[in-house]
Amino acid sequence: MPKDSGIGASIKRREDVRFLTGAGNYTDDINVAGQTYAYFLRSTVAHGKIVSVDTAAASKMPGVLRIFTGADFEAVGGLPCGWQITSRNGEVMKEPRHPILASGKVRHVGDPIAAVVAKSLAEARDAAEAIGVEIEELPAVVDMRAAISGAAPAVHDEAPDNLCYDWGFVEENREAVDAAIKSAHHVTTLELTNNRLVANPMEPRVAIGDFNRASGDSTLYTTSQNPHVIRLLMGAFVLGIPEHKLRVIAPDVGGGFGTKIFHYAEEAFCTFAAKALNKPVKWTADRSEAFITDAHGRDHVTKIELALDKDGKFLAIRTATLANMGAYLSTFAPSVPTWLHGTLMAGTYTTPLIYCNVKAVFTNTVPVDAYRGAGRPEATFQLERVIDKAAREMGIDPVEIRRRNFIPADAFPYQTPVAVAYDTGDYHATMDKLVEIADFAGFEARRAESAKRGKLRGLGLSSYIEACGIAPSNLVGQLGARAGLYESATVRVNAAGGIVVMTGSHSHGQGHETTFPQVIAEMFGCPEANVEIVHGDTGRGPMGMGTYGSRSIAVGGAAMVRAAEKIIAKAKRIASHLMEAAVEDVEFANGVFSVAGTDKKVDFGSVALAAYVPHNYPLESIEPGLEETAFYDPSNFTYPAGAYAAEVEVDPETGAVTLLAFSAADDFGNVINPMIVTGQVHGGIAQGIGQALLESAVYDANGQLLTGSYMDYAMPRADDLPMYAVDHSCQTPCTHNPLGVKGCGEAGAIGSPPALVNAVLDALNAGGIGVEHIDMPLSPSRVWAAIQSAK
Amino acid sequence: MTKISMKVNGEAVSGEVEGRTLLVQFLRDHLGLTGTHVGCDTGQCGACVVHVDGESVKACNMLAAAADGAEVMTIEGMAAPDGTLSVIQAAFQEHHGLQCGFCTPGMVMSAADLLNRNANPSEAEVRAYLEGNICRCTGYHNIVKAILAAAATLRGEAVAAE
Numbered sequence: 001m002p003k004d005s006g007i008g009a010s011i012k013r014r015e016d017v018r019f020l021t022g023a024g025n026y027t028d029d030i031n032v033a034g035q036t037y038a039y040f041l042r043s044t045v046a047h048g049k050i051v052s053v054d055t056a057a058a059s060k061m062p063g064v065l066r067i068f069t070g071a072d073f074e075a076v077g078g079l080p081c082g083w084q085i086t087s088r089n090g091e092v093m094k095e096p097r098h099p100i101l102a103s104g105k106v107r108h109v110g111d112p113i114a115a116v117v118a119k120s121l122a123e124a125r126d127a128a129e130a131i132g133v134e135i136e137e138l139p140a141v142v143d144m145r146a147a148i149s150g151a152a153p154a155v156h157d158e159a160p161d162n163l164c165y166d167w168g169f170v171e172e173n174r175e176a177v178d179a180a181i182k183s184a185h186h187v188t189t190l191e192l193t194n195n196r197l198v199a200n201p202m203e204p205r206v207a208i209g210d211f212n213r214a215s216g217d218s219t220l221y222t223t224s225q226n227p228h229v230i231r232l233l234m235g236a237f238v239l240g241i242p243e244h245k246l247r248v249i250a251p252d253v254g255g256g257f258g259t260k261i262f263h264y265a266e267e268a269f270c271t272f273a274a275k276a277l278n279k280p281v282k283w284t285a286d287r288s289e290a291f292i293t294d295a296h297g298r299d300h301v302t303k304i305e306l307a308l309d310k311d312g313k314f315l316a317i318r319t320a321t322l323a324n325m326g327a328y329l330s331t332f333a334p335s336v337p338t339w340l341h342g343t344l345m346a347g348t349y350t351t352p353l354i355y356c357n358v359k360a361v362f363t364n365t366v367p368v369d370a371y372r373g374a375g376r377p378e379a380t381f382q383l384e385r386v387i388d389k390a391a392r393e394m395g396i397d398p399v400e401i402r403r404r405n406f407i408p409a410d411a412f413p414y415q416t417p418v419a420v421a422y423d424t425g426d427y428h429a430t431m432d433k434l435v436e437i438a439d440f441a442g443f444e445a446r447r448a449e450s451a452k453r454g455k456l457r458g459l460g461l462s463s464y465i466e467a468c469g470i471a472p473s474n475l476v477g478q479l480g481a482r483a484g485l486y487e488s489a490t491v492r493v494n495a496a497g498g499i500v501v502m503t504g505s506h507s508h509g510q511g512h513e514t515t516f517p518q519v520i521a522e523m524f525g526c527p528e529a530n531v532e533i534v535h536g537d538t539g540r541g542p543m544g545m546g547t548y549g550s551r552s553i554a555v556g557g558a559a560m561v562r563a564a565e566k567i568i569a570k571a572k573r574i575a576s577h578l579m580e581a582a583v584e585d586v587e588f589a590n591g592v593f594s595v596a597g598t599d600k601k602v603d604f605g606s607v608a609l610a611a612y613v614p615h616n617y618p619l620e621s622i623e624p625g626l627e628e629t630a631f632y633d634p635s636n637f638t639y640p641a642g643a644y645a646a647e648v649e650v651d652p653e654t655g656a657v658t659l660l661a662f663s664a665a666d667d668f669g670n671v672i673n674p675m676i677v678t679g680q681v682h683g684g685i686a687q688g689i690g691q692a693l694l695e696s697a698v699y700d701a702n703g704q705l706l707t708g709s710y711m712d713y714a715m716p717r718a719d720d721l722p723m724y725a726v727d728h729s730c731q732t733p734c735t736h737n738p739l740g741v742k743g744c745g746e747a748g749a750i751g752s753p754p755a756l757v758n759a760v761l762d763a764l765n766a767g768g769i770g771v772e773h774i775d776m777p778l779s780p781s782r783v784w785a786a787i788q789s790a791k
Numbered sequence: 792m793t794k795i796s797m798k799v800n801g802e803a804v805s806g807e808v809e810g811r812t813l814l815v816q817f818l819r820d821h822l823g824l825t826g827t828h829v830g831c832d833t834g835q836c837g838a839c840v841v842h843v844d845g846e847s848v849k850a851c852n853m854l855a856a857a858a859d860g861a862e863v864m865t866i867e868g869m870a871a872p873d874g875t876l877s878v879i880q881a882a883f884q885e886h887h888g889l890q891c892g893f894c895t896p897g898m899v900m901s902a903a904d905l906l907n908r909n910a911n912p913s914e915a916e917v918r919a920y921l922e923g924n925i926c927r928c929t930g931y932h933n934i935v936k937a938i939l940a941a942a943a944t945l946r947g948e949a950v951a952a953e
Contacts (some may be wrong), residue, residue, distance in 0.1 A: 019892025683927070
């Protein structure tokens, strides 16, 4: 009988009612009395010197309050970068200034040159058209190899070779890796591109700045995954507003997928302009604007070499990656190709020697930063593709070659050669489950059936691991992070027993308002309906670090558990007084405090009431009230893992790929709400399929984004996708957080792209068409071209 | 400025709009009906779908003035006056057919339009009909399930739980 309450129950989401009735409160739904509207005039060229910006005529247009240019922001900070990487030669990365409005030069299409604030959006737009801008266009650099060739224009003067950093990991292993590859029985080499993507949450970004001259307080409403981090970055590093005079509110947020982590210029602009004009200033992105201002994702080019012995055992891995940073360093950009990527190159395998080199490159494109998975999909893609190629070259079944190299279930905790130590896992178990749910046994019969219809059927798989629950602060500090990555929670039990949890985690689709109360209900023995979750407002809870890296339940949930434990400990002391018993004898279960071996009991609500109406209360030893705060800093990452399979049919005449089935067997440790976890996997898989088959952000050689709208950037529609078979019954609980949870938000996007590509290559090769690799997205034209060149 | 009037969710409304004012702007900015969302500027995403005279329309692709005299239904008009969710809305909750909720109003309005036209759609027909509604969160699996379940309920068939 499935549970209907507490941890493990598939409770329906309480947030759905407002979203289903149009009562959600997204940032663009907020209108502040007297608000004005900002419109940004953006660069239409990828690289150029700003010769002049003439705002005289535009300033006189109807409704215009003021036009701002780069000169207005020279006295404030640039957008800060939250991570510093050190190059192999010991130098720190190049970190050019990222101004709020462009100053001197524009460096990508979309770079803001001026901003009009007017009484209406239409007036702001009209005035922007009347601004006279003279730009001396400079040659642009888009391709990473060209950028670092020595013959390319410099995006920033301080990085004349366009190199941000040149990182080696693990540097001490380099010679041993080289030697192992040189002497190996077999070496498989693969060059591949991890295609550039646009996250595209359905809600475009919005910012509203508001300033109260009487109190001197600034408020920013913004579409953010982490309002506290925005307050810290914008307040301390950009505008110089002390945190107690700045409130950041991220209400209902319509999807994030990483791209709403970062601090953006428009947030700082609206906050700054609201104070300068003493009026609220609202900005809402068009989708076209989102494409040229939201940080993009992925965009790596990698050469990977895998050395194997004669039995297919992995001996060493060497990779060389170029990672696109775009024109400026976004908030977390430097960490993505390094610490979120190199540390995952062991995958689920026992490979003893690993070396990664990553060169981060400036180009005249939109900044690139974390997108669902962030570094881990890139690592998984390389590994799972090169392993499949090695299996084909050596004549070993793709399941078998993985099994020969899996870290065995009895080897945990397992120290990898790339710094991280996995606490738990059972990769054979998830592979067994995958083989079952994807019906590997029946595949050859299905392949034969397709062949009768002239179609090539393929089955591809991948085994992924990710590092989630980001992250131990002292560890990431050593790795270059400039922030801590703990999480906070305050649990407030009110006098009549109602409970409010203020969490630093932020929900933008993950359903925290439903799942977090399940944990409290389990701990306090109360109905979920007694628990309210407050998030997304720096004015209503303690400093928190927000939601990304599948960290909400593993870190934010853990903080909530710690705070709730403090509540229970204090409540026991109060109960011991009320029951006139020793505190050691007080037990708490199902919402009732009792004394062992007696019939004395007092319920949770009575204890809460006593805490706030302390008439019969040990005031000399216990403070009144029942509210506790905890900050939880994890001692390790969590390591969700699993095995995925895609089954496809390729039309050899057209190159069209049809995805017939997709199966996922995941190990997320303990699961709070299986329905929601399944939904998270579905969504991740769809984004991974999108990357593999459809999506690509394409720039031309001049730095124009050719895929700048939903008419050009192909995201999966309902009729591109099948139903998915998803299983998370394999559970090896995390050993170092109190809930035993690992996180599930990114897995789907990490494991799915290589499974798709492996499936298409299986279809082609089994059909007698020898193709070693096709870069994503596997569009009909690319697959068709690969087929033709193999003939 | 043009004076327009129409019925929105059964209520007579009027307002003064510019010629360029879109129906979605009239609904959101003039009437405060912010359940209808804007997710793109090319008519692709479907977050703004409403019903105009019983047909689904992308409200970002229609001028407010063109809806003068029309009967418009938005997501705010879909539940019963006492707040009880419609069959389609309830099915979306039951089958976890939404995550961030941003595309949801358009999805519900499109689903209602589909089921008005076809009481017994196949899975493929549901997927094909949703071509004009993009969801980035759910991977569509649970949206399709929800719509098929709602169709069965509306036909009076018993629907198995999860």
